[in-house]
Amino acid sequence: MSLEAVAQSLPALVDLPFREGYVTSIIYVSLYVSVVAVTLSTLFSIPVALAMGFTDFPGKQFVKSVINTGMGFPSVVVGLLVLFTVSNQGPLGELELIFTREAMIISQFVLATPPITAISLAAITGVSDNVREAARALGGTRLDVALVVIKEARYGIGTAVLAGFGRAISEVGSVLIVGGNITSSQGISKTRTLTTAIQLEARQGQYETAMILGAVLVAIVLVVNGIVVRIGDTGPMDR
Amino acid sequence: MSTAGCTGGDDGNSEGEGGSQENQGEQAAVAGETLTLTTTTSTYDTGLLDEIHPQFEEMYGVTVDAVAQGTGAALESARNGDSDVVMVHARGLEDEFMRNGYGINRRDLMFNDFVIVGSEDDPAGIQGMDSATEALTTIAEAEAQFVSRGDNSGTHTKELNLWEAAGTEPGGDWYQETGTGMGEALNIANQQGAYTLSDRGTFISQRSEIDLTILVQGPIEGGPEILANPYGVMAVNPGVHDNANYDLAMAYIGWITSPGAQEAIADYQMNGEQLFFPEAISEDPDFQQYVPEGWSSDSADE
Numbered sequence: 446m447s448l449e450a451v452a453q454s455l456p457a458l459v460d461l462p463f464r465e466g467y468v469t470s471i472i473y474v475s476l477y478v479s480v481v482a483v484t485l486s487t488l489f490s491i492p493v494a495l496a497m498g499f500t501d502f503p504g505k506q507f508v509k510s511v512i513n514t515g516m517g518f519p520s521v522v523v524g525l526l527v528l529f530t531v532s533n534q535g536p537l538g539e540l541e542l543i544f545t546r547e548a549m550i551i552s553q554f555v556l557a558t559p560p561i562t563a564i565s566l567a568a569i570t571g572v573s574d575n576v577r578e579a580a581r582a583l584g585g586t587r588l589d590v591a592l593v594v595i596k597e598a599r600y601g602i603g604t605a606v607l608a609g610f611g612r613a614i615s616e617v618g619s620v621l622i623v624g625g626n627i628t629s630s631q632g633i634s635k636t637r638t639l640t641t642a643i644q645l646e647a648r649q650g651q652y653e654t655a656m657i658l659g660a661v662l663v664a665i666v667l668v669v670n671g672i673v674v675r676i677g678d679t680g681p682m683d684r
Numbered sequence: 685m686s687t688a689g690c691t692g693g694d695d696g697n698s699e700g701e702g703g704s705q706e707n708q709g710e711q712a713a714v715a716g717e718t719l720t721l722t723t724t725t726s727t728y729d730t731g732l733l734d735e736i737h738p739q740f741e742e743m744y745g746v747t748v749d750a751v752a753q754g755t756g757a758a759l760e761s762a763r764n765g766d767s768d769v770v771m772v773h774a775r776g777l778e779d780e781f782m783r784n785g786y787g788i789n790r791r792d793l794m795f796n797d798f799v800i801v802g803s804e805d806d807p808a809g810i811q812g813m814d815s816a817t818e819a820l821t822t823i824a825e826a827e828a829q830f831v832s833r834g835d836n837s838g839t840h841t842k843e844l845n846l847w848e849a850a851g852t853e854p855g856g857d858w859y860q861e862t863g864t865g866m867g868e869a870l871n872i873a874n875q876q877g878a879y880t881l882s883d884r885g886t887f888i889s890q891r892s893e894i895d896l897t898i899l900v901q902g903p904i905e906g907g908p909e910i911l912a913n914p915y916g917v918m919a920v921n922p923g924v925h926d927n928a929n930y931d932l933a934m935a936y937i938g939w940i941t942s943p944g945a946q947e948a949i950a951d952y953q954m955n956g957e958q959l960f961f962p963e964a965i966s967e968d969p970d971f972q973q974y975v976p977e978g979w980s981s982d983s984a985d986e
Contacts, residue, residue: 533765533927541927543766544720544751625751630737635749649729649867650874650893 462654464632471628472661475638478546479614482553483561487606489554490561495591498569509566515559520552524619527552531623544625546636552619557609564608568601569594603673610673611666617644639665715745719932722759722767724838725865727915728752730885730959736948740939746932754865756836762786762918765925769933773838773883773915776845779976786925787918789934791941792973794949794960795914797902798842801870801887802828802879804897810879811899816908817850819900824850827858829878833869834861842913843881849910870894883913885959892955904961914963916973917941941965 497505529535531542531551542548572594580593595602617640624636626645637645639662646655727733728750737748753761755772762770763786771793772778781787800810800819808826810819823830832854833840847854860878862869866886873880874894884902901907917937922930939945941964949962972979 533925538765538927544749625749625753627749627751628734629747630734630741630750632734645729647868648725648865650871650890 467628467632467634468658468661470632470634471637471639471642471658472665474546474634474636475614475640475662476665478549478553478620478638479610482550482613483557483606483610485550486554486557486561486609490558490605490609491565491595491602494562494565494569495594497566498594499591509563512559512563512566516563518556518559519618520556520616521618521622523552523555524622527555527619527623543623544627544636546624548623549620549636549638552623553613553616556616556619557613560612561605561609564605565598565602568598568605571601572597603676607670607673610669614638614666614669615640615662617641714932714935717929717932718747718749719769719929719936720749720751720767721769721771721936722751722753722757722761723771724755724758724773724915725752725867726773726839726883726886727771727960729865729867730889730952730954732885732949732952732960735952736940736945739945739948740936743939744932744935748936754835755838755841759786762920765920765927767920768929769917769919769936771915771917773913774841775914775916775977777838777841778916778918779979782918782976783979785923786921788921789937790916790918790974791937792963792970793915793917793940794946794962794964795912796884796960797904797907797913798839798881798911799884799887799898799902799907800879800900800911801873801882801896802899803874803877803895805877806899807877808879813900814908816846816900816911820846820850820854821852823879824852824854824859827856829873829876830854830859831869831873831876831878831880832859832861833866833881834863835865837866838913839866839881839883842911846881846910870896885954888957888959889954915960 497508527548528543531537531540531548533541533543542551576597577590577594580590585593617638620636620638621641621644624638624641626637626641627635628637629635634642639658643655643658643662646652646658721733723733729752733748733750737750740746741748751758751761751767755774755777758767758770758772759777759781761767763781763784770781770787778787778790782790798816800816802808802810808823808828810822813819813822832843860872860876862872864872866882867890869880870882870887870890871894872878874896879899880896884904887896887898898905900911902911902913903909917940919930919933919937920928922928940949943965946962946964949960950958952959
């Protein structure tokens with residue numbers, strides 16, 4: 446099922462005082478940005494967690510504490526750092542990423558990576574040494590061993606991805622700063638997410654609509670959790 | 685929003701692509717481009733921009749990305765070259781922005797006014813005062829709750845100017861800086877029975893949600909001139925930021941100060957009341973609108 450289809454089926458349940466397509470488009474932007482950011486983050490984090498889980502090197506504890514600190518890093522600060530980076534005056538200014546979804550993906554990537562790495566690492570470290578040694582004894586290459594470990598740790602890794610996704614989709618500070626909370630004048634979101642839309646409603650004292658959008662956000666997180674749990678139970682991890 | 689023939693995807697092409705797209709549009713050379721406007725929460729949250737922008741977008745085949753930030757932040761984004769045009773309401777900050785070379789071609793755009801609002805029981809007794817500074821002094825003497833935006837916005841700047849004019853230094857438990865937008869500040873004032881300074885537009889758009897009432901009127905309803913709230917629009921100087929989409933910014937300024945758009949601003953109503961009063965068009969030229977207030981060209985020969 447494509448993201449767009451999910452996004453379009455959800456708001457049918459709620460009737461809000463918004464223009465047609467508004468809620469659908471902010472749900473779409475929320476999912477698009479968070480899913481892309483978390484996917485990239487996962488592709489980055491799992492190899493890092495594997496490498497850290499399989500090797501010992503000086504300063505490993507320090508790297509771990511840096512990652513753990515990153516889990517609690519305030520999203521507004523990340524937003525400001527990304528703003529300085531992608532702003533016209535910043536090192537990536539030439540790319541003109543400010544007030545785009547790409548900038549939002551960058552900041553959510555930064556936010557989601559520490560929890561995904563830390564929780565994956567814990568899961569990978571938790572896989573019994575016997576499993577690794579058995580895989581190695583059966584003549585497995587490094588890659589084979591890694592795949593076996595991933596398979597054993599898949600629930601933990603699934604939790605890690607969900608934690609990262611939860612952080613990304615519920616985060617408001619950084620996407621507001623780097624995305625700009627923009628919709629077109631027809632009310633179709635460009636960089637407005639559910640969280641920044643809630644912030645906008647609250648700013649105007651429209652607490653009821655803010656609450657309804659909040660409920661939509663919670664529903665989406667629930668659905669995504671459900672999907673990931675299902676994949677963990679049956680899915681593509683069994684090769 | 686269609687970008688046929690554009691390979692970049694529409695969310696990737698932000699402002700300032702003048703060079704790369706010139707050959708693509710079949711209509712005007714600007715077609716398909718995006719203008720980034722940083723502006724204040726009052727112009728955006730009242731719904732004015734969404735109401736009038738479609739006309740501009742259709743006329744030029746472009747998209748306007750309006751980013752509502754508050755005057756201080758809107759100017760800062762422009763200062764960093766992250767927007768093409770700014771629409772704000774704090775002449776002092778606008779002047780500084782221009783003097784520093786970041787903004788050019790400023791035009792007076794429209795105005796409304798500020799009002800001092802509070803709960804109906806009016807604990808400090810300021811209702812009907814003709815002087816905004818006297819009202820603030822009375823609030824300070826009574827140590828009645830006052831909510832300040834505290835966010836370097838146009839309204840906050842105006843509030844600080846008023847305290848200064850009143851010769852009173854606000855501070856103490858009764859004076860709260862919230863660091864929020866106007867709507868939220870009104871809500872906080874509403875919940876605490878506090879006074880606050882609001883632009884009339886945001887107050888009208890939110891009046892049905894809150895129990896606050898206007899205690900000191902602005903000049904639109906015969907109040908003191910000091911509560912006037914003029915909005916200006918400026919292009920980002922392409923000499924400082926060469927990525928700024930200057931052509932389109934000037935097209936925007938030309939359009940929004942045109943009779944058609946000015947009429948649309950005048951016609952925009954909420955809860956049956958006009959929120960903004962156009963002032964771009966006049967028979968008598970006002971040369972001061974283009975330059976920082978009080979600026980004169982003593983060194984120029986011509």
